[in-house]
Amino acid sequence: MLLHLSSSSSSTSLPSSTVLDPLFLYIDEHQNEFVQRLREWVAVKSDSNDHTLWGEIHKILNMTANRIQEMGGQVEFADIGTQKLSNGESVALPPVLLAQFERDPNKPTLCIYGHVDVQPAKKEDGWSTDPYSLTEINGNLYGRGATDNKGPVLAWLHALETYKASKQEVPVNLKFVIEGMEEVGSDGLDELTRQRNESFFSDVDYIVISDNVWVSKRPALTYGTRGSSYFFVEVEGPKLDLHSGVFGGSVHEPMTDVITLLGSLLDHTGKILVPGIYESVAPLTEEERKLYKDIHFDMEEMKNNIGVKSFLQDNKEEILMSRWRYPSLSIHGIEGAFSDPGSKTVIPRRVIGKFSLRQVPNMDPAVVERQVKEHLQEVFAKQKSPNNLKVMATVGAKPWVANLNNPEYIAGRKAVKVVFGVEPELIREGSTIPIANNFQEVTGKRVMMLPIGGHDDGEHSQNEKISRYNFIQGTKLFVAFFYELSKLQKDQ
Amino acid sequence: MLLHLSSSSSSTSLPSSTVLDPLFLYIDEHQNEFVQRLREWVAVKSDSNDHTLWGEIHKILNMTANRIQEMGGQVEFADIGTQKLSNGESVALPPVLLAQFERDPNKPTLCIYGHVDVQPAKKEDGWSTDPYSLTEINGNLYGRGATDNKGPVLAWLHALETYKASKQEVPVNLKFVIEGMEEVGSDGLDELTRQRNESFFSDVDYIVISDNVWVSKRPALTYGTRGSSYFFVEVEGPKLDLHSGVFGGSVHEPMTDVITLLGSLLDHTGKILVPGIYESVAPLTEEERKLYKDIHFDMEEMKNNIGVKSFLQDNKEEILMSRWRYPSLSIHGIEGAFSDPGSKTVIPRRVIGKFSLRQVPNMDPAVVERQVKEHLQEVFAKQKSPNNLKVMATVGAKPWVANLNNPEYIAGRKAVKVVFGVEPELIREGSTIPIANNFQEVTGKRVMMLPIGGHDDGEHSQNEKISRYNFIQGTKLFVAFFYELSKLQKDQ
Secondary structure, rough: OOOOOOOOOOOOOOOOHHHHHHHHHHHHHOOHHHHHHHHHHHHHEEEEEOOOHHHHHHHHHHHHHHHHHHHOOOOOOEEEOOOEEOOEEEEEEEEEEEEOOOOOOOOEEEEEEEEEEEEOHHHHHHHOOOOOOEEEEEEEEEEEOOOOHHHHHHHHHHOOOOOOHHOOOOOEEEEEEOOOOOOHHHOOOOHHHOOOOOOOOEEEEEEEEEOOOOOOOOOOEEEEEEEEEEEEEEOOOOOOOOEEHHHHOOOOOOOHHHHHHHOOOOOOOOOOOOOOOOOOOOOOOOOHHHHOOOOOOOOHHHHHHHOOOOOOOOOOHHHHHHHHHEEEEEEEEEEEEOOOOOOEEEOEEEEOOOOOOEEEOOOOHHHHHHHHHHHHHHHHHOOOOEEEEEEEEEEEEEEEEEOOOOOHHHHHHHHHHHHHHOOOOEEEEOHHHHHHHHHHHHHHOOOEOOEEEEEEEEEEOOOEEEEEEEEEEHHHHHHHHHHHHHHHHHHH | OOOOOOOOOOOOOHHHHHHHHHHHHHHHHHHHHHHHHHHHHHHOOOOOOOHHHHHHHHHHHHHHHHHHHOOOEEHHHHHHOOOEOOOOEEEEEOOOOEEEOOOOOOOOOOEEEOOOOOOOOHHHHHHOOOOOOOEOOOOOEEEEOOOOHHHHHHHHHHHHHHHHHHHHEEEEEEEEEEEEHHHHHOOOOHHHHHHOOOOOOOOOEEEEEOOOEEOOOEEEEEEEEOOOEEEEEEEOOOOEEEEEHHOOOOOOHHHHHHHHHHOOEEOOOEEEEEOOOOOOOOOOHHHHHHHHHOOOOHHHHHHHHHOOOOOOOHHHHHHHHHHHOEEEEEEEEEEEEOOOOOOOOOOEEEEEEEEEEEEOOOOOOHHHHHHHHHHHHHHHHOOOOOOEEEEEEEEEEEOOOOOOOOOHHHHHHHHHHHHHHOOOOEEEEOOOOOHHHHHHHHHOOEEEEEEOEEEOOOOOOOOOEHHHHHHHHHHHHHHHHHHHHHHHHHOO
16 A cells, blocks of 8 residues: 655646646636536435336436536446336336547546435435425535535536536546436446446546545545445244243243344454454554554544444544454344334244444455354354254445555545645545445456545435535546546656 | 142031032033123123223123123222323223122122233134134134133123022122223222222132133143243443444444343353342242142143244253243343344444343342342443443232132132042143232232133134133033032031
8 A cells, every 4th residue: 555645746747736727716616506506406306215206316317418418428328127116016227327428548537436316305304404405504505415426426527517618628538327226226237337347348447436425524535445244143933922921931032042142243342253253354554554643533523423432442543443444243133023112021933133244355255154154053052942043144245445556546645635735534434335346346447436525414314415615626626636647647 | 838638528518519510500501501691792892902992891891790780799880090092192991890799797708800801803813713703613612802801701600690590599709800901901900909908808708810721631720920020221322323334343332232231141041140030939849849740731732832842941840840930031122223124234322122030939029120230230341331221120010829728729629620520730820910919919818810711722812712611611610619618618
């Protein structure tokens, strides 16, 4: 991982300010138009969770396509098949929008991924404003999709518009992959990527994703995400639920087994007790350790935000590492047991404990699955229970990590410096964003995550927002990123 | 506990067959009328869970009262106050029916408790027949309330009718306490018992309850029930649910704490690990141990019925003792955790583990509560968790045990012998029947449980039934019980 970034770029081209200053001026002067366009986009209720609203997804995809076509791009609505609804009916999935512009072989080709569907939102869920009516309060633009992910998608389009309107040559070849099913698991996208790997993706140099947020008030580049496996530990006993008064004390209760199994997974420090689980975790290098020093993470502020008295670790670096670069295990609940308010005295016949294990490089989900299953089977054997144990796992996604020495990260760092005047924080995501790893695995292309959303944007929550500052400076960041990426190529 | 029952009753009165045979004949000859009356009672949808059906409870209470009045009894509908519904509305509870007959100071006074409300039942829950239309198939009378508890209440009334119709003097003074809210917790009954302790209950010698079932195909007398306390272990952490990807590994998760707490309660043999919990359990005497030998409990049949491969104990005596005379602990579930199907990756902010502890003589619920709380607090302290622990307990009921030497049990054993030709099984209930202990605690009177329902009657289940055999022989049992109780008194 590179840490020393040459600060003098010995370019033969014009000084960056000559190129970028007029572009930035254009953005500042047109910011109200950009916000207005975001307002129009937010007004489209493209909630992918509700298939009766998929018409709205078609609408926003068309709006996106029109904008791209107006700027000279070619668009294709790629069919990704159908989905079976719970009533048995099959419905066509909203297509994925693939777009490209005339290609200059001397420029690097950047493929931008984004999505225009949103999470559900209703005023009565606790929104202070109408979620589908973008509302500016104290410099923040509140509305569903403002930061996730309509704002960033628009910022990319506005960055392109800025070059075009300013009669400046766009310094990179651009492609777009814009989908409408991200919030429900990106149905069909992986398959489409595979299908188009030899065509659409073949001349792509970089794939960039702007679908996450910073970790503090400072801009950030994201170079890693954790993977995830979800485990179901099912213990089945009697053929019917039993009365705990009548049978309590005489039968092996499935709940006792499941509680023991779940209780064997981790200790009070959060350490995972599954033998071998830490074996393939990438060792922490001195270089990587230093990365964590520079991150502005306010432990006290975070404690207040989430309302905890302490973390499992007692300093910033260890907290961040435990979230980003070490595996973790969380127990989520038990299906089949009594979960309502009140005091039912049932012995449930069949219960399913549920937990997930976040994985990091270089853990292999298949090995993890085997280790967890063996561990649980061993613990269960000691229970001498006549009940049946079944352990099932689903792999959500593999962990992903990028090399910070890659040109896209160097360009990103330079662009951040130009726009914000500071070095970006180099961060990871503790959560799982399958798209980054999926693109990288299928296409073999370099993938980067370049967020412009603020750390307090509240994706998926009530009162989602993007600040006007982040939306407009983010547009500048993308403009500068195009420039730095192409300059880097020329400099090489 | 007495085990040697004098088999020769040196009575100066008539031989029992002289008295009882004509009565038994009357019962046999009128059995179809008795079944028809049960059919009329079952047709009344007196489901106390549904307050819109409380009119039906009034109806069946009136039917009961009319029957008693026809036989010369005096009835009173005792007001037991109101209940607040979830919508805030207050509704008057169905009254408790108190009834008595002219009193002869030379006869023992027996107070019969029963209830005429039922559990909910719908054909579509899986009933083979209409639950409110008594249907006879292969000698079984299927219908909601057939065994719990309309059948037994009617059997008492029919026993009285038998004496009256046969122009024989009823050998005991009878009182009745018939309620309509048993299935929802006998609201107000305890308070009413307290209020009438110096009046209605003052001249009562024995209280008899016929609201449980046998444990095998053989008749039984029940001399004990377990008590129960319900525990809520609440752990509260962050002020909002957290994303396990973002925060997993850095925060003390309430679920980890609760799983550890629940996991500390019992070992894989079912032994409760709370220190001191077994200290006050009444020691097992050799005499008591012998009681278990005579009980017809078919381990293999029970295994098949409930679908388990084995019990925690490997012989009949120990299985029954673990269900009846030793405490047990069952973990029922967790409120606040993820309990639906699927794979949500939430870190719940607040979870409540729920378990109950069945208590036996001479455990004191207050001591048990203290022991459990101290144990959980100690385990939690070792977790070094910054989360908040709250342990709450509700005492359902105290355990109850009767002395088998008491006259009512001796009379019961004789009556069983007369009607069924065998010694009754002397059994307990593992489950908690608060009514027995409550009556005993408040009134100080001798309480007895005298079941006539079969072990496979399926109280609270689909296809609840009582067999015609049990219903009719049960009526004879009650007739004989009146006789034996009075004879015992005369003999003394």
